Amino acid sequence: MATPNKETVLEWYRQMVLIREFEEACQQLYNEKRITGVYLHLYSGHEAIGVAAVACMEVGRDHIITAYRDHGLALAIGVDPNKVMAEMMGRRDGTSGGKGGSMHLASREHNFWGGYAIVGGHLPLATGIALAEQYNGTGGVVISMIGDGATNNGYFHEALNMSGVWDLPNIWIIENNGYGMGTAVERAAGNPILHQRALGYGIKDLERVDGQDVFAMYEAVQAAVEHARAGYGSVLIEAITYRYRGHGVSDKQYDSKLREELEKWKREKDPITILRNRLEKKYKDIAKTLDAIDAEQKAVVERSIAFAEASPLPNTYEELFAHVYVES
Amino acid sequence: MVAVKNLPVREALRKALMEEMERDERVFVMGQEVGQWQGTHRVTQGFLDKFGEKRVRDTPISEMAIAGAAVGAAMAGLRPVAEIMTINFAFLAFDALINHAAKIHYMFNGQFRVPLVVRAASGWGNQATATHSHTPEPIFAHFTGLYVGCPSNAADAYGMLKASIRDENPVLFTESIALYPKPGPVPDDVDYLVPIGKGDIKREGKHVTLVAYARGVEWCLTAAKELAKEGIECEVVDVRWLRPLDTALVFESFKKTNRAVIVEESLPLYSFGSEIAAQLQEHCFDYMDAPIKRVSALDVPVPYSHDLELMCFPNAEKVIAAVKEIV
Incomplete structure (x- = not known):
């Protein structure tokens, strides 16, 4: 297993900071009504998972797909933040021309197959994309993010079982942040140890991983990629994490118990702080470099906001009706 | 050939x-x-x-x-x-x-x-x-x-x-x-393609247009054959595709016959029949000589017992009866 060098780890750090800055900006823009709508699901708190997953992908060969909490993956995989922010604001220069919105980011050129807003709906798509890889013998693997809530719907069961039956190169990563919307995992799952479901589908169980530790995640996903790429079939990982901005921006106010829980995670298990501390411990004098990265990412996000707000809103019937069907 | x-x-x-x-x-x-x-x-x-x-x-x-x-x-x-x-x-x-x-x-x-x-x-x-x-x-x-x-x-x-x-x-x-x-x-042609969205006239006629798809076409053709014996010439329009819908073909036939019976194997509410009837009155109102009739499945769950099951669905006799109401 390849050990990441300093440069690589700094790149992870950059991506994680970019995601955090971007998401916190989104929250602010939503509060100011510069981002509108009701659906905005932020990735703050989850950064290490998405960044580690993307780090394990072979560019141009492997694939990734997720649900509606999708901004982090788009940014980690290298989609232009300007375009992502433009999509948040429904602008013509957005990743989907303003027609997909926050929950439906995608970039075909990055093999980022999208965010999907129907819980679990993307899971059989991942099965199908993996089927195409196996069918064509091209050796790519497909990483799918799964919210803990999605593990209780039929799509999860059917998609993972079918992948198990056909030994498809799927890597299923449950991002267990403790809640499906407002319902705690223990109140929603008969067996709340979610990775144990792998047994039922005959797929490799890589058990629980600390989703706040980018190195732990990287190791787990690397092992999963090796397994799937070698043709041994699909793999399930349960990453334990926490969401900093609730289910979405339209959540009701937190009660004091939840507030306390959140503050504890932020204090003790923040993925960016953990990585930063680790880097500072290993490399003396790195603080300056990290500070520079922080400042750069802030600037990138600022630029993306300016870009997005300068981009026109689509408003023609031609745009409205484009791409309903593939025109022959 | x-x-x-x-x-x-x-x-x-x-x-x-x-x-x-x-x-x-x-x-x-x-x-x-x-x-x-x-x-x-x-x-x-x-x-x-x-x-x-x-x-x-x-x-x-x-x-x-x-x-x-x-x-x-x-x-x-x-x-x-x-x-x-x-x-x-x-x-x-x-x-x-x-x-x-x-x-x-x-x-x-x-x-x-x-x-x-x-x-x-x-x-x-x-x-x-x-x-x-x-x-x-x-x-x-x-x-x-x-x-x-x-x-x-x-x-x-x-x-x-x-x-x-x-x-x-x-x-x-x-x-x-x-x-x-x-x-x-x-x-016997490996490249024989029926264009998507293109309907077909399955029988020509001048007195009434029967609009259908799938199994409904068979009932329409049987009805048309019977009605021809009585001098009623039905034009049978098979839309073939429900989407895209070949409304142009339906309108063209209706403008010739000025009468229509829509036959559907599915239920009557919010249906194929409702859609065609609505479009005919919107686009061909001046050509309409009689109320548009629909022959649909009956609005009931399909029961097990054989006679009851048959009662639920259209057939050629029901199509003939509908035509006779408006011709």
Whole structure:
């Protein structure tokens, strides 16, 4: 297993900071009504998972797909933040021309197959994309993010079982942040140890991983990629994490118990702080470099906001009706 | 002249599917019992031996995943032909078809295509009861982003399935169970395609237009034959595709006959019949000489007992009675 060098780890750090800055900006823009709508699901708190997953992908060969909490993956995989922010604001220069919105980011050129807003709906798509890889013998693997809530719907069961039956190169990563919307995992799952479901589908169980530790995640996903790429079939990982901005921006106010829980995670298990501390411990004098990265990412996000707000809103019937069907 | 072969609908479909798999390596079939069982309706009979397990994929009983995985495979460049054993089970796949297959091209602004065909046997008969006797094609045709094809005879089944497989868009392709054994001439031409969205005049006439699709066409043709004996000439318009809908062909016929009876195997509320009637009054009001009639399935769950079951559905006699009310 390849050990990441300093440069690589700094790149992870950059991506994680970019995601955090971007998401916190989104929250602010939503509060100011510069981002509108009701659906905005932020990735703050989850950064290490998405960044580690993307780090394990072979560019141009492997694939990734997720649900509606999708901004982090788009940014980690290298989609232009300007375009992502433009999509948040429904602008013509957005990743989907303003027609997909926050929950439906995608970039075909990055093999980022999208965010999907129907819980679990993307899971059989991942099965199908993996089927195409196996069918064509091209050796790519497909990483799918799964919210803990999605593990209780039929799509999860059917998609993972079918992948198990056909030994498809799927890597299923449950991002267990403790809640499906407002319902705690223990109140929603008969067996709340979610990775144990792998047994039922005959797929490799890589058990629980600390989703706040980018190195732990990287190791787990690397092992999963090796397994799937070698043709041994699909793999399930349960990453334990926490969401900093609730289910979405339209959540009701937190009660004091939840507030306390959140503050504890932020204090003790923040993925960016953990990585930063680790880097500072290993490399003396790195603080300056990290500070520079922080400042750069802030600037990138600022630029993306300016870009997005300068981009026109689509408003023609031609745009409205484009791409309903593939025109022959 | 292209030579023709006389084939039942089932074999016309089999020929179409087999030829498309021979023509294009990317085309494969997946579904319950399509392989070892030789197909629930025997459309894929012999496919497993001929093409092997890679391209003839037996699936678990997982309609959500059959449709959903087919969507993913299509996005990734394959040309899946997924079989949902009967359309009654397509309700389980509704989300994959409507929220995914039909929306992905649009929602991601054209970045992905979903060249998918979902085949489903449709219809009632043999006392299949309330859960296994649905003909809900118009429900699926309600949603933009999907095409819906419903052939009425062997040649159309052949040319429409080929056109569906070669198209870049998702198609729900329904096959009337009662029509599977019905023989008809089929062009012996591997590139015979029925264009998507193009209807067909199945019989010319000048007194009344009968509008139908799938099995309804058969009842219309039988009725037309009977009515001709009494001097009433019916024009039978088979729309063939519920989406895109060939309204131009319906309007053209109606402007000639000034009367219409719409025949549908599905339920009457928010239906194919409602849609055609609404469009006729909007676009052809000045040509209308009589109320537009509909012959639909009765608004009741389909019961088990044989006589009660038959009472639920249209037939040629009901079509004849409707025509006589307005001619």
